[in-house]
Amino acid sequence: MATTITKLDTLVGRKIKRKEDPRLITGTATYVDDIQMPGMYHACIVRSPHAAAHIRGIETKAALELPGVVAVYTGADVKDVGPVPCGASLPGLRVPHHHILAQDRVYYVGHPVAVVVARDRYIARDAVDLIEVDFDPTDAVADPEKALAEGAPAVHPQWPDNIAFNYHQENGEVDKVFAEAEVVVKQRITSQRLIPCSMETRGVVADYRSGEKALTIYSSSQIPHLMRSLVAGMLGIPENKLRVVAPEVGGGFGCKLNVYAEEALMGFIAIRTGKPVKWIESRREHMQATIHGRGHVDYYEIAARRDGVITGIKLKLIQDLGSYHQLLTPVIPTLSVLMMPGLYRCKTVRADIVGVFTNCVPTDAYRGAGRPEATHGIERMVDILAAELKMDPVEIRLKNFIHSDEFPYATGTGLMYDSGDYTKPLKTALEMANYNELRAEQTKARAAGRYMGIGLSTYGEICAIGPSPATPAGGWESATVRVEPSGTVTVLTGIKPQGQGEETTFSQIAADELGVGFDDVVVMHGDTSVVQYGIGTFGSRATAIGGTAMYLAIQELKTKIKRFGAMLLDSDDVSYANGRCTCNKSGKSVSLAEIAGAAHRAMKLPANTEPGLVASNFWEPPNFTFPFGAHIVVTEIDKDTGAIEIRRYIAVDDCGKVINPLIVAGQVQGGVVQGLGQALYEHGIYDDSGQLLTGEFMDYAIPKASMSPNIEMASTETPTPVNPLRVKGVGEAATIGCSPAVVNSVVDALSPLGVRHLDMPLTSEKIWKVLQGGRA
Amino acid sequence: MKIHGSHALPAGAARAYNLLQDPEVLASCMPGCEKLVKVADGTYEMKMKMVLAAVSGQFDGKVRITDPDPPHSFKLVVEGTGRIGFMKGEGLLRITPGGEQCTVQYDGDVHVGGTIAAVGQRLIDSTSKLMIKRFFDKLCERAAAASAP
Numbered sequence: 023m024a025t026t027i028t029k030l031d032t033l034v035g036r037k038i039k040r041k042e043d044p045r046l047i048t049g050t051a052t053y054v055d056d057i058q059m060p061g062m063y064h065a066c067i068v069r070s071p072h073a074a075a076h077i078r079g080i081e082t083k084a085a086l087e088l089p090g091v092v093a094v095y096t097g098a099d100v101k102d103v104g105p106v107p108c109g110a111s112l113p114g115l116r117v118p119h120h121h122i123l124a125q126d127r128v129y130y131v132g133h134p135v136a137v138v139v140a141r142d143r144y145i146a147r148d149a150v151d152l153i154e155v156d157f158d159p160t161d162a163v164a165d166p167e168k169a170l171a172e173g174a175p176a177v178h179p180q181w182p183d184n185i186a187f188n189y190h191q192e193n194g195e196v197d198k199v200f201a202e203a204e205v206v207v208k209q210r211i212t213s214q215r216l217i218p219c220s221m222e223t224r225g226v227v228a229d230y231r232s233g234e235k236a237l238t239i240y241s242s243s244q245i246p247h248l249m250r251s252l253v254a255g256m257l258g259i260p261e262n263k264l265r266v267v268a269p270e271v272g273g274g275f276g277c278k279l280n281v282y283a284e285e286a287l288m289g290f291i292a293i294r295t296g297k298p299v300k301w302i303e304s305r306r307e308h309m310q311a312t313i314h315g316r317g318h319v320d321y322y323e324i325a326a327r328r329d330g331v332i333t334g335i336k337l338k339l340i341q342d343l344g345s346y347h348q349l350l351t352p353v354i355p356t357l358s359v360l361m362m363p364g365l366y367r368c369k370t371v372r373a374d375i376v377g378v379f380t381n382c383v384p385t386d387a388y389r390g391a392g393r394p395e396a397t398h399g400i401e402r403m404v405d406i407l408a409a410e411l412k413m414d415p416v417e418i419r420l421k422n423f424i425h426s427d428e429f430p431y432a433t434g435t436g437l438m439y440d441s442g443d444y445t446k447p448l449k450t451a452l453e454m455a456n457y458n459e460l461r462a463e464q465t466k467a468r469a470a471g472r473y474m475g476i477g478l479s480t481y482g483e484i485c486a487i488g489p490s491p492a493t494p495a496g497g498w499e500s501a502t503v504r505v506e507p508s509g510t511v512t513v514l515t516g517i518k519p520q521g522q523g524e525e526t527t528f529s530q531i532a533a534d535e536l537g538v539g540f541d542d543v544v545v546m547h548g549d550t551s552v553v554q555y556g557i558g559t560f561g562s563r564a565t566a567i568g569g570t571a572m573y574l575a576i577q578e579l580k581t582k583i584k585r586f587g588a589m590l591l592d593s594d595d596v597s598y599a600n601g602r603c604t605c606n607k608s609g610k611s612v613s614l615a616e617i618a619g620a621a622h623r624a625m626k627l628p629a630n631t632e633p634g635l636v637a638s639n640f641w642e643p644p645n646f647t648f649p650f651g652a653h654i655v656v657t658e659i660d661k662d663t664g665a666i667e668i669r670r671y672i673a674v675d676d677c678g679k680v681i682n683p684l685i686v687a688g689q690v691q692g693g694v695v696q697g698l699g700q701a702l703y704e705h706g707i708y709d710d711s712g713q714l715l716t717g718e719f720m721d722y723a724i725p726k727a728s729m730s731p732n733i734e735m736a737s738t739e740t741p742t743p744v745n746p747l748r749v750k751g752v753g754e755a756a757t758i759g760c761s762p763a764v765v766n767s768v769v770d771a772l773s774p775l776g777v778r779h780l781d782m783p784l785t786s787e788k789i790w791k792v793l794q795g796g797r798a
Numbered sequence: 799m800k801i802h803g804s805h806a807l808p809a810g811a812a813r814a815y816n817l818l819q820d821p822e823v824l825a826s827c828m829p830g831c832e833k834l835v836k837v838a839d840g841t842y843e844m845k846m847k848m849v850l851a852a853v854s855g856q857f858d859g860k861v862r863i864t865d866p867d868p869p870h871s872f873k874l875v876v877e878g879t880g881r882i883g884f885m886k887g888e889g890l891l892r893i894t895p896g897g898e899q900c901t902v903q904y905d906g907d908v909h910v911g912g913t914i915a916a917v918g919q920r921l922i923d924s925t926s927k928l929m930i931k932r933f934f935d936k937l938c939e940r941a942a943a944a945s946a947p
Contacts, residue, residue, distance in 0.1 A: 071883050071884055071911045071912030071913070072884075072911060073911075131911070131912075131916075151881045306913070306916065306917070309916070310916065709915070711909055711911065713909075713910070713911045713912075713915040713916070714915070714916050715915060715916065715919045716916075716919075717913075717915070717916020717917055717919075718916065718917050720917075720920065721916075721917075721919055721920060
């Protein structure tokens with residue numbers, strides 16, 4: 023039974039522990055690999071060790087003879103399966119046909135060449151070693167700038183220039199502004215390839231019921247509904263005969279905002295063999311075959327007046343796309359362009375993107391997707407300009423901020439910033455840091471020969487992605503809210519959380535709105551047979567858009583609840599609050615459970631009212647939301663080793679109205695640590711022949727708990743007018759704010775040595791070399 | 799990866815040149831070499847076991863000797879593939895006479911791929927140096943033993 027206790031406090035805005043956590047921390051959650059089915063086969067994939075090669079032949083006999091091996095499929099078997107989809111539609115975009123298994127050539131290390139199906143996972147893995155692929159290696163190119171050079175090996179022979187697309191955007195009189203500028207600063211800034219490294223790798227289980235001709239795919243995904251549409255198309259089966267279930271997802275960070283070859287491949291195997299089949303990605307496979315993030319080489323130019331006012335921004339962006347387009351590969355750098363002016367008023371901008379094929383695994387969305395690169399660029403450039411003008415980095419930012427009375431603000435890149443007060447988080451952060459004292463301490467430290475740095479970033483970002491016209495597959499979100507006959511509440515949401523905690527935040531909102539207990543709300547997601555069509559979780563959109571859809575469905579539901587309440591109370595003047603419908607004249611009331619029971623038994627119905635208590639909403643947002651914040655990082659560098667100590671990390675984030683401060687804090691903490699990963703440690707490195715040199719955690723350094731600083735956090739709240747919940751989003755914010763603050767701090771520390779810029783990651787070795795007088 | 803270096807051998811240039819082309823000698827000196835058979839003039843088939851940290855496996859490959867200029871220099875081309883990846887190497891060996899002794903200079907380029915590249919990257923440099931050292935140490939022993947009275 024539902025609780026009928028009158029609630030006195032609202033839950034929104036309170037620190038509520040996450041509903042999800044008990045199952046996650048006790049190992050009782052159900053991930054893809056926890057799914058067991060009778061007679062289930064296991065698949066293991068043969069991958070290319072070469073970055074570029076012709077396939078002369080594949081010998082599968084020895085593998086097929088291994089007891090327990092059921093089948094081996096190669097490119098020839100699956101050539102009729104549709105290509106791995108690319109959702110981008112830029113003008114003139116070159117899209118290579120992306121087969122789910124390589125046909126006559128391989129294009130990157132990790133490219134799937136064949137798949138073994140066996141009775142157990144170990145046999146499948148052993149059989150992979152028995153397959154002999156006769157490769158004829160050809161020249162490869164792994165660096166986007168080298169790929170653009172004359173005479174570089176062609177990744178795809180039909181496009182010898184290796185260019186997938188060019189994209190140009192411009193606003194204002196750029197050439198005039200630069201010609202007349204008092205100061206111009208230029209810098210090449212890279213944002214290195216990163217490997218997402220979700221704790222749970224990818225995994226797929228496919229189950230085909232031949233009688234019903236119905237396929238079910240379980241996949242660790244952020245977008246089960248989009249996957250259903252796309253994989254049904256690849257396999258040529260009706261969309262309503264495919265069910266996609268994304269069970270517990272152990273981290274996504276964008277790498278599961280995708281449709282990969284393996285989903286269709288497992289569907290193909292299940293249909294072909296008539297048995298369920300499971301594939302679980304190994305860590306090494308994850309590092310070489312799941313999308314990477316970032317991969318930018320950016321050439322920035324900033325024009326400014328001597329007083330520090332920025333008058334123009336130019337960006338030439340070279341995007342390392344890898345060998346194919348995954349779902350959103352070419353879209354990601356366009357987000358960087360949208361965000362390139364940051365929080366600053368300057369509207370005169372020019373951006374040119376060149377998307378470059380390389381013999382590497384494709385890049386795609388990774389926490390922040392395009393916005394961290396843009397923010398890193400503009401925040402580095404503003405510091406470089408400040409250094410050139412001998413201005414304080416705080417002063418130059420205050421001088422260029424869009425003012426709080428200028429919103430909504432149309433940027434030079436075509437966005438309409440919703441709301442903002444950029445000085446607010448900056449001032450809060452400066453007070454927390456005691457900025458002036460820090461600068462005084464720095465002066466003393468320098469006099470004593472120590473390298474102490476103070477760096478800041480004032481970042482903005484695009485959240486709540488997004489209005490449908492701005493997204494490839496719709497940017498709305500859906501919710502169905504049901505009051506069950508007993509009075510408990512079930513929310514079906516089209517989003518797909520992977521750690522963001524929406525089962526908790528949505529329960530808070532629903533409990534407040536319907537006046538029921540927090541535990542009486544169950545939030546369901548991720549099963550296309552249970553939940554109405556939705557878009558998914560990415561781009562810090564789930565609460566702002568999915569939460570709003572739920573909120574609006576609840577408002578509709580409340581109207582119906584009141585109609586039933588009025589009937590039961592025999593009154594035409596009722597109100598609904600705290601889970602009870604009350605007659606405003608007599609003061610008599612009925613509980614939601616009583617109303618729900620009456621609505622389902624339907625012995626009597628209010629006029630023009632159907633039985634049951636359910637409402638759905640599909641909400642199309644009118645705009646993105648634009649959260650912002652300020653991060654300050656204090657570093658000190660060990661002169662002998664080059665090691666960077668993060669003495670203080672201050673993060674002040676403004677993500678609009680805060681539903682649950684504990685969850686916001688968790689997102690900021692995780693986001694900062696992921697940003698530190700890029701700033702200090704992580705780099706997905708390919709050698710010149712396209713070999714991935716960072717193929718395991720011994721070579722690819724992700725930050726551990728011991729490498730994570732104490733983060734001093736605060737929030738300011740500037741509500742958005744875009745949605746009725748007034749929320750903006752915070753899933754990616756701290757990652758975006760982090761890396762420029764860290765690099766600005768380290769460059770500040772080393773500025774007495776004449777250091778103006780350093781590219782990430784700032785490893786001890788790189789800093790040590792700078793200290794030895796060499797260039798990084 | 800570039801490799802280069804030099805090593806002294808207790809043998810005259812002509813004998814050193816011959817030792818370096820003798821499959822039996824090479825097989826006994828190459829660390830992990832399980833088989834080296836001459837299949838044509840200047841072409842050998844090789845089987846060797848490679849151990850690199852946690853990764854180990856057998857390589858099947860080919861060794862070719864090209865551009866012979868006895869007793870001064872020759873080019874060595876090595877190709878191998880196995881379950882743990884592949885390797886390709888090319889190097890020039892130059893023999894500088896010095897009476898009873900000679901010096902072997904080597905200068906080459908090695909590419910590795912697959913699991914050994916992805917997993918063993920940190921160790922490839924030091925491992926190959928170690929393997930080269932072991933090879934020459936053994937070769938010195940052979941050269942000294944053969945020339946002993």
